[in-house]
Amino acid sequence: YFDEFIKSDVKFRQDYESLLDYSRTLNNTLQANKITEAERGYLISGVLIALQNLAFLQSYKKHLTAKQVAEALLTTITSEFEDAKLPEDRRKVLENAFSFIKHQPSLTGDKDFVISMIDGINENINSFMRTHQYYDTIGQFYVEFLRYANNDKGLGIVLTPFHIAEIFAELTEANKDSVVYDNCCGTGGLLIAMMKAMIQDAGANAEIQKRIKSSQLFGIEFQPKIYALAVCNMILHGDGKTNIFRGDCFVDGANLC
Numbered sequence: 001y002f003d004e005f006i007k008s009d010v011k012f013r014q015d016y017e018s019l020l021d022y023s024r025t026l027n028n029t030l031q032a033n034k035i036t037e038a039e040r041g042y043l044i045s046g047v048l049i050a051l052q053n054l055a056f057l058q059s060y061k062k063h064l065t066a067k068q069v070a071e072a073l074l075t076t077i078t079s080e081f082e083d084a085k086l087p088e089d090r091r092k093v094l095e096n097a098f099s100f101i102k103h104q105p106s107l108t109g110d111k112d113f114v115i116s117m118i119d120g121i122n123e124n125i126n127s128f129m130r131t132h133q134y135y136d137t138i139g140q141f142y143v144e145f146l147r148y149a150n151n152d153k154g155l156g157i158v159l160t161p162f163h164i165a166e167i168f169a170e171l172t173e174a175n176k177d178s179v180v181y182d183n184c185c186g187t188g189g190l191l192i193a194m195m196k197a198m199i200q201d202a203g204a205n206a207e208i209q210k211r212i213k214s215s216q217l218f219g220i221e222f223q224p225k226i227y228a229l230a231v232c233n234m235i236l237h238g239d240g241k242t243n244i245f246r247g248d249c250f251v252d253g254a255n256l257c
Helices: 002-006 009-032 037-051 054-062 066-083 088-102 105-109 111-131 137-148 162-171 189-202 206-215 224-236 252-256
Strands: 180-182 217-221 244-246
Touching: 009 037, 009 111, 009 137, 037 054, 037 066, 037 088, 037 111, 037 137, 037 224, 054 066, 054 111, 066 088, 066 105, 066 111, 088 224, 088 244, 105 111, 111 137, 137 224, 162 189, 180 189, 189 206, 189 217, 189 224, 217 224, 224 244
Parallel strands: 180 217, 217 244
Antiparallel strands: none
């Protein structure tokens, strides 16, 4: 009964509303600490990736200065990308996207802020993602952070709402044997919705689940920084990150297919 309640629509709506409240609070906090809208999405996804590393999770509060915490955060993120066995060219794109961490004054100069931020992300976002798997949390925060900026809308970047992505997964009758290709994958929301439907169809079969994540989900994204978020999103949701490509869907997409 407890498991059914935790995974119920009622519990999801409650937790989702709490997540939205936290996203607004976090956005205001990051804004007050002079962290730009463009940096906020990468910072959140980077912290979430670092928190998957047990050594970082157990030690980040023990560092003496903010600079040490920031360096440990960036080192852990880089190590996780290496462990994911991403091709070197894609890993370089990701490392460049997160390099601001070691230069950002608030992240290297205010230990209380950095520790409090990581604590909050762990307690609010990480706990949500553990309870409600296969939801595009990174995309949700990206949208929230850019609500106050017009630069990405000016570029024509509009992320697909996750409920629309879930409708497409239902309409296409995605199942454990489907192969999905998103030629403008953004932060990976459609791929995650498809993954959710495919995993549900696979049931408890771990081998099929592994196959789905490693070889049945493909995406391509032109914008380097959004590409970085998509890869992080797929890492946070299991495997499949090696099948996210950066490039022009009209040129590189043809080669991928």
